Amino acid sequence: MAEPVHRTGHPAAPDPVRTLRTLFAEVLGRAGVDAGDSFTGLGGDSIQAIQVVSRARAAGLVVRTRDVLRAESVSALAATARTRAPGSEDTGPITPPRRLGPLAPTPIMGWLAGLGGPVDTYNQSLVLRTPPGFGTADAERTVQALLDTHEMLRLRLPDGIGATGAEPVVPPAGTVAAADLLEHVDARRTDEADLPALTRERIRTARRLLSPRDGHMLRAVLLDRGPGHQGRLALVIHHLVVDGVSWRILQDDLRTCWTALTEGREPALEPAATPFAHWADLLRAEATSGRRTAEAERWAAALREAPQPLAGVRPPGGLDPESPENTLTLTLGPDLAGPLLTTVPGLVNGTVNDVLLTALALAVLARRAAEGADGADEEGAVLIDVEGHGREDVADGTDLSRTVGWFTTVFPVRLALGRPDLDEARLGGPAVGAALRLVKEELRAVPDKGIGFGLLRHLNSRTGTGLAARGIPQIGFNYLGRFPMGGDAPWDAAPGHDFALDDADEGLPMAHAVEVNAAAHEGPDGLTLSATWTWAGNALPGPWVRDLAREWFTMLRAVVTHAARPDAGRLTPSDVSLARVSQADLDTFESQLGALL
Template sequence: MGSAELGHAGSVEGDRLGSAEYEPAGSASEYAGSVDTPAAFEYDYPTTILVPVRVDASVPVDDSATIDDLPPTVEAPALFDDEDDETEVADRASEVAESEHVAFSIDTAAHDYPFELAVPHRPEEPDDSPIPLSLTPNAVRLLDSGAELRVITLDIPPSFSPEAVQFAVDTVLEQHPMLWVRLHRSGVGPDPVFEIPAEVQRLDEAFLELEYTADQTPPPLDDVVRAVATELDPVHGRNIRFVLVGGREVPSTMVVVANGLVVDDTSWRTIIDKLSLAWSRGRHRTPAVLESGLSDLLGVLSERASGPAAIEEVAWWHHTLSVVPAAAAGATGKNLRSRRRVSLTITTEGTAAVVAAAAAHGASVDEVLLTALAIARITSAGETVTDAIGPVVRLLADSRGMAETDTLVGAFTTAYPLPIGLEGIDIEEALVGGYAAGIAIQQIKRLTGAVPSYGVGYGLLRYLNPDTAAALNALPVGRCALRYRDLRPAQVHTDEPATDLLLDITADATADGLLVRFDYAAEVFGGDEVKTFAEHWIRALGGLAEHGQQVRAG
């Protein structure tokens, strides 16, 4: 790729931080990514919200507030109130089911937007009893903090009618029962369980239309999300909303708002694909087929958390994490919920080279990005961000692999900590795409491949087994996280918060390449410090991409 430009760094709005250029192997490794002017650099607040979840009353929406009035993160109470009475909860659920309208609070007087509710899906042959299921590790993690809000948007092609879109939503809801799941106290133990309601009890209005005409101003997306978010309530099985914003005369957008108890990135991928397929078929769609394997997977996870292999795996985690050097102090007493962001954009050419580097070594894109992080930690040794985050990186593990399926919808992804490092690598050679770059990728691939059960077991042992939870909680959990995802053609509007991380790195595939966001704790780091670390990372990724380009060229 020669001196082709890998990417630009700047704010989410596209302000230029600099360009990362790198030379072919053997050439000078000088990084040509200096900052043009400090004033051109801006920091963006990430959109991360915890859904307020209450059993006793719905949370009111302040229609007069603008999105600028809201803090980046909104606290959420626990999912259950110890004083709640089961009969009272059931009565309230019945009231909701009998209501003709979902409470969707927005200033309709000011905007004159007519809200229309879709006709709810009614099964012809409903089941007559709910199905109890074990909680996922992610659900246990969220019990005390409240459900996380997650939102994506998806542009609707002009040729697709609202009726076709509603059919698509019905199809998704019919196929994936976790979208209806309720948190329920079984009476057997102190902790709640998941319960899939009988089909006759699935009365929630999950599809909404917000129509406007060509002579009206489109409603602010943030206002729509804020209004819908107050309706999510996992105790009553209100976990997701599909809002069609637009009209026959104007472009339409589907806004999908869900809580993190039932949706993760893999679920988004499945929902996006099935929506696109279903509404493209319109009224000629094929009958929805209920997904299989849900109860089997949850059963396997519950058994695995306390099985014979559990003790052995706890020993592995203790051996791996107990020897990690302590990260530098500096976060004690700081408010980690105050977040800001540095963003990088990587061109399609640079992204293709990264993919080629991964393919050349049988690695994943995630592992190449993680390799760049390992190199960046070496080149930035002694700097503020590097010392504070330490060597442990929080990665994601998907337990769907235990059921040999990747299409189950639910929050089956949990994080696990892994210390990263490289041995015997010529860093200067790796930075210019030489042979050392490939060796570095292979080392990281072996490192991630050595994790028991690909990291799934960590979440099971920490959240589903009280006998092993204490031992894992005493070990480092990581102050930095990294993940890669491809949700095209959808766009992420609201993401899960990272309120216990100093640095959260997310790489999203886009039509223009990669958008990489460095969300950081604003009370711990300054923007320039995070920008400097991002420069080290993109320089390292540039070397790996150059290596991939050379391999692809033969």
């Protein structure tokens, strides 16, 4: 079994290989990791890589996210790591990064304001098990540590979201009191089976108390079950200041705070190396840089209209809000989700997004073909707005592994699959492999994982108007990564609650005609893939979306079937350093090599 990394008293000189093996095992939920294993080979994704970087930093090692993802083994990654003395700061710029004061609006803030609806209580939430006896005083000290450490949790918007008046401002630590944001609920007489319903009720109340104008971006609810039973701590945080990666940071911080409390110490957390305010300043400057403005034509070309439904774009606005009636959740079990999310991406040296988007594009083509609507589109184009975690290496010296905030990027990708044999694809034949290689290459060609689109669309006055006029893809897609579920230890996610899914205000229009939010859940029985489909009732009929959702799972099963074929793994042009090599050249070479062997 992997040994836990102790985060309160680190050795002066940690063994990099041993520490990284332990962290890989922790983050990936494995019993053990060998020195020769690679992070991506074990199924790790970019969000989990950020977790490794954050936990390595706490353990006295400094590694970069890009190195975690690219290193061929733990040993190779350890060779790039450097040690960091406990409590020391990394060498950085002469001028300390800015933490407080006016906050430059980021692209995702502009995207949210552009939806044109109420967003004052637009939030994400997480419910955690608390240790027996964790009471009000413990909760106040813990939540206060979070507020004082992570500046964005104190963000204040004097004129509201999207207003043209005063900019958002980050006030100093201590200006927001945890006691004002925390509700204590005596749940000592509440049965375990009744806790989820009571928790959801209190979350609904807490979300209504969020107030960006007053700097109340967080509400906490403690369901106290006394000294003999685990309780619950529900955190409800405005989406403007939190995202999927942030929740992982906060969950680790809660464990650190509890360790301090049990040792009789005041909780103290390490501040982020790169504060969000500093990052926002960097983005504002980056938006008008030459390397970003050079991308404008690329993004405009991606947004050109295609002739078929769910292939092109629509004008902004005019969509219905989300509603429970227009929501569908499907789950893929461990027998398929396990290999789909771990083994299959490695076959083409790709990512989970490559796999999921390939199947989604094939599913859209299949639905169009079923309606006899594919004959006019030789390109076979499917246009999708893809969400990314946004913590990209676009400026030297930044480390966002401990920065809490909303970093999400949204960018269009145009997946042109031509005219694949869809019957063959459903059976997991070569058509699946060909589509997977095309999608992988298209996603690899996106500069800096799409961060430039939002910069040019929302922060650059010269390019923003033209890109806005191009419209918005009809499909939105977001893979949230892997979340551990079903654990029974303190600070594990509590049963009966979805993990940090968006909770929008009533009346907030949807951004896309249909949106897919997928997440992998790690439970006692293995990995499952849960996908929630939401659609605008005035844009698409429910039966059509349900058919598309089922077709997507059919194509995902086909990808797993294809992965078992002996010819499934293939190189793509971006895997080799040769200039001007095509996919056809590589396929020919591999076929000839196979014949010789």
